[in-house]
Amino acid sequence: MSEKKGFFQRLRERLNKGDSVLTRDLSELLPGSGPPDEETLEEIETRLLMADVGVSATQQIMDGLHERLDRKALSDREQLLAGLEAEIRAILDPVDAPLEPVHEGDGPFVILVVGVNGSGKTTTIGKLARRYRDEGRSVMLAAGDTFRAAAVEQLQTWGERNDVPVIAHATGADSAAVAHDAVQSASSRGVDVLLIDTAGRLHTQSGLMDELRKVKRVITRVMPDAPHEVLLVLDGSTGQNAIAQAREFNQAVTLTGLAVTKLDGSAKGGVLLAVARELGVPVRFIGIGESAEDLDVFRSEDFSRALISSES
């Protein structure tokens, strides 16, 4: 419970740098009492767009606010903020679906981790491995990013330090072969959770997207109900480009979950609303920094509150 509170506090401080673009100075704009005027609503709309919420989610929120105004449910600043939060939650609640790494059958729960270069895949895998290990599960990693020697080393070093086995082949090896060996090895060793890293690729590189399809196919061949999770790691600071990335990856390998990282940087937290509205894929985790405790389960209620909170 105390850890949850700690994360929420940091989320609020780091999201939009503790100075929410949505609520900053809004109180000055609002009349002391009475409902918001058109100018105020337009300002909120502009701020939603500036916070990367995207056109269609912004439209949905504004329609909701106008509807509240019509039925006289926006009579003061508190009601306006509460209304805004409720409209945000209406978009985020449907993608609040935590990942439980267990499945019906035998063998490991297999998580295939995909994403563009530098989105934070390898770091996220390390953080997840630690989380699952701390929960008492046995974990194995597969260094499927065979393009970058440094990526393999990064995972191996991490595995050694944390006493987690890592399956790796030489640089340049077939990443589908790594995935194949890893699933077999994790099954025979009775591992609970297998996390498979993949090479970063641009969603526009069709050859590499084909390779990713192959990795997934090979996993399924070894273990018919796997992968149990296809997790896309998205860099939250890439704004609307994140949507385009997610669409392409979804088309290639059917995503089952998202981890949105770097929400502490220049990212505008609103990107989660755009992603939720456009894709409807569950947001499993959010990252707000480089250390292990900076990755946590996505909770719609906390996130919505942090997003419009003007306190730090």
Ligand SMILES: Nc1nc2c(ncn2[C@@H]2O[C@H](COP(=O)(O)OP(=O)(O)OP(=O)(O)O)[C@@H](O)[C@H]2O)c(=O)[nH]1
């Ligand atoms: N500020 C911040 N940095 C992060 C977060 N998550 C990851 N990073 C940093 O982002 C950088 C890239 O992370 P990696 O995990 O190496 O990214 P990757 O997707 O594996 O990259 P490739 O191996 O090139 O595909 C590293 O410096 C991480 O420390 C986060 O939530 N916040």
